[in-house]
Amino acid sequence: MGVAYKAVQWNRQKLVYDIILLTTVVFYLFFFEGISLHLSSDLDLKGIWIRAFGSAAFILLHIILSIGPLSRLSSKFLPLLYNRRHMGVTMFTLALLHARDALAWYHDFGNLEPIVSLFVSNTHYADFVRFPFEALGGMALVILFLMAATSHDFWLTNLTAPVWKTLHMGVYLAYGLLVGHVVLGALETNPHPFLSAAVGVGFVWIVGLHLITALREAEKDGVPLFSQAIKSNIDADGFVHIGSVTDIPENRAKIAVISGERVAIFKYDGQISAISNVCQHQNGPLGEGKIVDGCITCPWHGYQYLPDSGISPPPFTEKIPTFNVKIQGDQILVNAIPNPPGTPVVPAVIGQE
Amino acid sequence: MDSLAIAVVEWVINLVRAYAIAGLVFAILFVTLFIKQLDSGAQGWALGFRILIIPGVVAFWPMFAIRLLRGKGHPTEKTAHRLAAKQSAGAQ
Incomplete structure (x- = not known):
C-alpha cells in the first residue's frame, strides 16, 4: 500500500x-x-x-x-x-x-x-x-x-x-x-x-x-491430475519457450508455469513483457487481467503494475518479480529465473530481433 | 452433569477470556500509539479503520507485540518467484 x-x-x-x-x-x-x-x-x-x-x-x-x-x-x-x-x-x-x-x-x-x-x-x-x-x-x-x-x-x-x-x-x-x-x-x-x-x-x-x-x-498449468505432466521446454540459455506472439491478443496475456509459479506474458504496443502472475494484494491472477492506461490491472480488485518493471504506479508501492524476455522469429522466450520484485526489464520488441 | 467436564470447560473459557482481555488492552494501545511504527499505511487518524482492526489485533496481539519488541515492520510475502529471485540474487 x-x-x-x-x-x-x-x-x-x-x-x-x-x-x-x-x-x-x-x-x-x-x-x-x-x-x-x-x-x-x-x-x-x-x-x-x-x-x-x-x-x-x-x-x-x-x-x-x-x-x-x-x-x-x-x-x-x-x-x-x-x-x-x-x-x-x-x-x-x-x-x-x-x-x-x-x-x-x-x-x-x-x-x-x-x-x-x-x-x-x-x-x-x-x-x-x-x-x-x-x-x-x-x-x-x-x-x-x-x-x-x-x-x-x-x-x-x-x-x-x-x-x-x-x-x-x-x-x-x-x-x-x-x-x-x-x-x-x-x-x-x-x-x-x-x-x-x-x-x-x-x-x-x-x-x-x-x-x-x-x-x-x-x-x-500443464499438470493434469490424471495424466502425465507436460515438461517445460527450457533451452541452453535458461529460457523457456512460451509460444508465438500471435497466440496473445493485444493488451492481454498468456499464462505459463515457470519456476514453480504462474507467469503472465503480456503483449502491448508491439512489445512483450513478463511478470509474476501473483498480485501482491490478494494474490489474484494478473494474467487474467488486461492492460489499462499502460498498467497491468488485476481482475480481482484493480491493483495495477507497470508491465516492464512490476512496480505499482505512485502513490502505491507494491512490487512483483519480473522476467527477462526475448523473441526469436515469432517465438517468445522467457527466462526461467525471475528477477527481484520491481526490477526494470527492457520489453522484447515484436518483429525486431 | 459431568463435574470434570464443567471444570475443564470453565478453565479453558477463563483462559480465552484472559487472552482476550490482555489482547484488548494491547489493541487499544496499539491502534492509538504504535500502529504507525509497524505499518506506514496507517497514516492520519482514520478512526473507523482503527476500530475495525481491533478484533483482529485482539486475536493476533502476540504477533504485533513481538514485532514491536524486535523493532520490525510488516513482512514481505513469500511466493515461489520471490524466493527464486532471492536465491538467484544471493548466488550471484
Whole structure:
C-alpha cells in the first residue's frame, strides 16, 4: 500500500453490491419468518429467528464458497468476487446472531454460564448420532470470526497475502463443521425430506464445483491430475519457450508455469513483457487481467503494475518479480529465473530481433 | 452433569477470556500509539479503520507485540518467484 488505510474504500460498485446484499438478506429473514408462521402459527418467534439467522448464514456460505470457483470458470462472475469480503462479514454477523439467540434460548437457565452449558450439556463426543452439534457450530464460529476480523487490507499487508489466504482457507474447515452442525442438529430435530435434500444438494454442489475447477486449473498449468505432466521446454540459455506472439491478443496475456509459479506474458504496443502472475494484494491472477492506461490491472480488485518493471504506479508501492524476455522469429522466450520484485526489464520488441 | 467436564470447560473459557482481555488492552494501545511504527499505511487518524482492526489485533496481539519488541515492520510475502529471485540474487 502507499495510501492511507480507511475503514472501507467506498466506491459506487461496493455501495450497489452492499445494498443488494443487505436487501436480499433482510428480505430472506422476513420471508422465513412469514413462511414459518404461515406453516405453523404456534411456533415461538424467537425460535423462528434462530433458524432464520442460521439458515441465512448457511445459504450465504454456499454462495461465498461458489464465487471463487465460478470466477475461475467464467469471468462473468468476477463482479461477485470484487466485494466478497463484505459478504463474508455479513455471513459471520448472521452466524453470530444465530449463536447469541441460541445460547440465550437453550442455555441461559440453571447455574451454569450459557457458554459453559453449551459445551457440557451434551458430552457424547464419542457417539456419532448424539455428537454435540453445538460444539461444531462453536468451532466454525471461531474460524468465521478470525476471517471476518482479518478481512481489512491491513491484514493482507501485515500477515502477507499467502498467510492471509491460508488463514481464510479455514472457511472449508468451517463449512465441514457447519454441515455436521446442521446434519446432527437441525436435520435430526426436523427430518423433513426437503431440508435433507437441500443440504445434500448444497454439499454436492460445493464439492463438485471445486473438483471441476481444480481439474481445469491443473489442465491449464500443464499438470493434469490424471495424466502425465507436460515438461517445460527450457533451452541452453535458461529460457523457456512460451509460444508465438500471435497466440496473445493485444493488451492481454498468456499464462505459463515457470519456476514453480504462474507467469503472465503480456503483449502491448508491439512489445512483450513478463511478470509474476501473483498480485501482491490478494494474490489474484494478473494474467487474467488486461492492460489499462499502460498498467497491468488485476481482475480481482484493480491493483495495477507497470508491465516492464512490476512496480505499482505512485502513490502505491507494491512490487512483483519480473522476467527477462526475448523473441526469436515469432517465438517468445522467457527466462526461467525471475528477477527481484520491481526490477526494470527492457520489453522484447515484436518483429525486431 | 459431568463435574470434570464443567471444570475443564470453565478453565479453558477463563483462559480465552484472559487472552482476550490482555489482547484488548494491547489493541487499544496499539491502534492509538504504535500502529504507525509497524505499518506506514496507517497514516492520519482514520478512526473507523482503527476500530475495525481491533478484533483482529485482539486475536493476533502476540504477533504485533513481538514485532514491536524486535523493532520490525510488516513482512514481505513469500511466493515461489520471490524466493527464486532471492536465491538467484544471493548466488550471484
